[in-house]
Amino acid sequence: MFKHILRSLAGGPVTESAPPASDAALAELGGRLGAAAQRRLGRSLAIREVDAGSCNGCELELHALSNPLYDLERFGIRFVASPRHADVLLVTGPVTKNMAEALRRSWDATPDPKWLVACGACAVDGGVFAGSYACVGPVEAVLPVDLRIPGCPPRPAEILAGLLALLETSAAPVSGRAG
């Protein structure tokens, strides 16, 4: 058994090179965010993910970001266990009515400066669940959104490109903003 572990350790990293930041995500950010956050955050980004009603497809691809091929942490981006540790709240799902309050509370618990990312088609516009009696709708119906990452679900590379864009071009101070 140890032979196998040793072989894996000696085999060198399998991580692939980072994808380029997506143009669409960059353009979206340009209008919304300044360029000051790099100083504020010191090139590290702590993300608290909140599933506000997704089908779990987005979660699968967010998990994939941590596998050795994408290895999100090498960019200084990491998923944290509490909104109190987070710079970014990354939200998936069409925000069910049963989750809206938990989502608001998670946002309130996130310290400034903070950004909100809507990840996946449902979070962006409600997706196939738009119009349901049980769903509020897109994340922006509940909270102000700084970045939208489309896709059903977005591929890991697309999520990564969006997050890199947020990191590299962000951001304006959030305090005092509506919401």
Added chain:
Amino acid sequence: MAEERSLRQVLERIGAPVADHRPWPRHTVDRAGWLSLAGMLRERPDWGLLGLWGEPDRVHAALRDEGDGEAGGAVAVVSLPCPDGRFPSLSAARPAAIRLERAAHDLFGLVAEGLEDTRPWLDHGRWEVARPLAAEPGPGQPPRPYPFLTSEGEGLHQIPVGPVHAGIIEPGHFRFTANGETVVRLEERLGYVHKGIEGLMRGRPAGEAARLAARISGDSTVAHSLAFARAVEAALDVEIPERAVWLRALMAELERLANHLGDIGAICNDAAFAFLLAELGRLREAVLRAADACFGHRLMMDRVVPGGVRQDLAPGGVETLRALVAELRRRVPPLVAVYDGKTSLQDRTVGTGIVGPELARRFGAGGHVGRASGRGLDARRSPGYPPYHRLEFQVPVLTEGDVNARVWIRIREVEQSLSLVEQILDRMPGPPQGLDGSAPVPLAALPDGRGGEGMALVESFRGEILTWVRVAPDGTVDRCHVRDPSWFQWPLLEAAIEGNIVADFPLCNKSFNCSYSGHDL
């Protein structure tokens, strides 16, 4: 003698058959018939509950005579009209019905007489309507306190967890009552991700509703799409192209492989053994990339649709998948040896989170949860559906019922799926040839102007999915009910954790890996 009768014989005696319900019969019974059936369920442990669902004016239960040797599984649906909105509860005979009956009340306002637990289940008092799927929905009810079950005694304390958890995970609430580190009771509260899917499906063309079916639970998107497609095809009596049958099975086995590989790694990670998560995460990624290369989507979402498949295997797909199988055959066994040989890991998984065979049977659990606790049912084999009747595979069964057994069931299923993918690649018919020499996608058109009722049982990586659908003559979905395997597995997690320590909960939970979205719908 009632004991000598099969389920079908009983239903034929007490109920009237309903026309146009395929492939299994549906019988309408009166109240006396329903009551006598409820009484018989107590004496017939071999009659399993497959599902229970409502409509505005009636309730349906799907049952399976597990003792009936008939090929096709001896499945039947029984329906009770309830004009006064009440029906006798089946929960005393089949505890798996409890949450289904609570859900039928929340969605349709149907009252299950005799149901002990009448707390709302999906309705958290946040909707603007009450009974949203009833003939006449009412105004929404404000949120009320949810009385959790109590455990009283010296030194007991409660630990509330969720709905937002510490990891990247779906939302749900767990209420632990513990004595020190030892859990004496766990109670789940679900429904947070209820999206109203059955309501959204109503009135939509079957092809459009398939997009909703594909998003009932993202990790089982192929299996849920397949169950919906097969139910619609049964309702409309449609034959699909032969190649589509094989492509569907190919996608389903790839989905099973990806999920089992990911979950085995994640279970080990929850026992603080991250090496296997990293290694198996790579292999899961290899499966997803192969799926992307072959079908244009990593999870193969929206590829299986009523009538066939929306996308044929991409050029070079056969070679891609043969290379994938070869890689997994090479890389998985050494990792299994690591799992098997690491005593600190075994120390966490062996004897942890035990579900006894009797409890698994009472709740009708399927998939790796049922198979690790002695239940060998697999919808691919019984009632079975093509092309599996032409494929060779084994259904692994263990009886220990612990985390380790659930890991081993998944390992064995990975081996079976690798063999199945190879068999499918060997035997799958080639692309169809159009008259002009082109190769059309294997997708049959659905007939116009014909309705009907259909049901399907499909084996997802998690277990058996039941989908029941009534298609209106205009081709729209009149009513669709989907019962994810999680419905019958979540209650067993509550039992599995009892007497274990709080720190073992993630391990138990991950070894089940029940779907929140699939359950809440």
